[in-house]
Amino acid sequence: MALSLEQVPVAQTGVYPTPLQPLERLSRQLGGARLWVKRDDLTGLAFGGSKTRSLGTLLGRALAEGANTVITCGPTTSNHVRLTAAAANQLGLKVVLVLRQPKDGAPALQGNMLLNQVLGARLVYAEVDGLAGLEPVMEQVAEALRGQGAKPFIIPGGGYSPTGALGYIGLVQELAQQSQAAGFGIDAVVFASGSGCIQSGLLLGALATGTRLPVIGLTINRSVAELVPRIHHDVQAAAALIGLDGHLPADAVQVLDDYIGQGYAIPSEAGMEAIDLLAREEGLLLDPCYTGKSMAGAMDLARLRFKPGQNVVFIHTGGTPGIFSYADALVRPHGDAAHSAQLAGSAH
Structure with missing residues (x-):
């Protein structure tokens, strides 16, 4: 069901729908649930992003x-x-x-x-x-x-605001249409949760459209104790703007802090490994601040919590420009790169 937002003014700032793509090679390596990526890094404006x-x-x-x-x-x-x-x-x-x-x-x-x-x-x-x-x-x-x-x-x-959360209703509608067209049900949607706006918007979108959408946010800065009530409040306030009851069950807001590492904007080992793996196996670029850490979580969930035959969608929320701010952390000799360095040294 498409929700009418005629009472909400919307500026045309992006290009939608963004693609939903299977991560075939990565899924085979993990051996658990099938992983998909919702390419909100391709929203068409200044390197994109959700x-x-x-x-x-x-x-x-x-x-x-x-x-x-x-x-x-x-x-x-x-x-x-x-x-x-x-x-x-x-x-x-x-x-x-x-x-x-x-x-x-x-x-x-x-x-x-x-x-x-x-x-x-x-x-x-x-x-x-x-x-x-x-x-x-x-x-x-x-x-x-x-x-x-x-x-x-x-x-x-x-x-982060009720008005901002309304912008993600379209994302829920896209996911519902694209997964239906691809012939699968979504068992979890996983993404980096910072301010809580995206998570609030996804939960609101599920309420507004009657879509079953299990949402798992992986915090990259705030504590679970701060984010959970913040999101509950934002969903209710945003729902009120469009005449909906925004009450959620207590357990509807799922936030994990297992992948925050040492803190915001500090690269984690798991996040860096995820960046390496996705670049080499899928040609997909992630960043150390947001999507690297959250992809590490998505991979663990697909492998450990969910089973073969289930489907986990990772939302690539953007952040590609951040790659260039972490050059020292990203350029690490390993695998073929280390072997190439050895070959270059032997040529002199």
């Missing part, structure tokens, strides 16, 4: 309210921040990015930070202990802009 979906509803509201400037925030590694800058440009809006100042000085102009510069966004750095400290800085920036005659619209970090 945040394009939440920006559709958020920027739709901004335009409806007559805004001419968008303000959002995040760490320097944020995919949401980069995509907000790109989407704002596409829609003719000015954009200000409030970024957490790294403790070790100015961030390197690489990955998402390089793209923020290329996109021409105005950058404001703030020395705060946590990402929550960026919210009042955005308010200060907005107040200053109002004094200059601008009409700013603030988007919370990661797009």
Whole structure:
């Protein structure tokens, strides 16, 4: 059933549907459930990413309210921040990015930070202990802009808001249609959960469309104790915007913290192994901050929790530019690469 969102303004910021592809070679190696990848890294805007979906509803509201400037925030590694800058440009809006100042000085102009510069966004750095400290800085920036005659619209970090969650209803509809066309039922959907917006949106989409969709978020920064109530609240608030009952059973919000490693944006060994494996076996590129860690979790779940004949869908939420910020961690001599290095040395 397609849900009508006529009461929700949506800006056209992406290209949909994104592909749903089988990971045949990887699935054979794992020997458990069959793995699929939903290619939300191919949303068509500035290297893509799932945040394009939440920006559709958020920027739709901004335009409806007559805004001419968008303000959002995040760490320097944020995919949401980069995509907000790109989407704002596409829609003719000015954009200000409030970024957490790294403790070790100015961030390197690489990955998402390089793209923020290329996109021409105005950058404001703030020395705060946590990402929550960026919210009042955005308010200060907005107040200053109002004094200059601008009409700013603030988007919370990661797009986390009831309006942002509405953007993922389309993702649920796509998964339902694509899996039906491919002739299989989805036993689990697995992805990196950061702000909680994507997970809230998927659960909301399942409620709104009557789709059975077991959702498992793999946290890459927040604790389970923080994320679970946050998602419950967001689903209820987003459902209210479209006249639905957003109450979920207590166990409906599944979040695992087994793959967070040492913390946000710090590469983990399991994540790096997943990056290597997917690149070499499937030609699929992941990043150390988000998708590498969550793919490590998806592989474990497919092999250990689910059985042959079942189907696990991994949502590639994007983050490809982040690869270039982790060159030192990614380039590691092993396998054929190490052998090639030995051959090159013997040629001299």
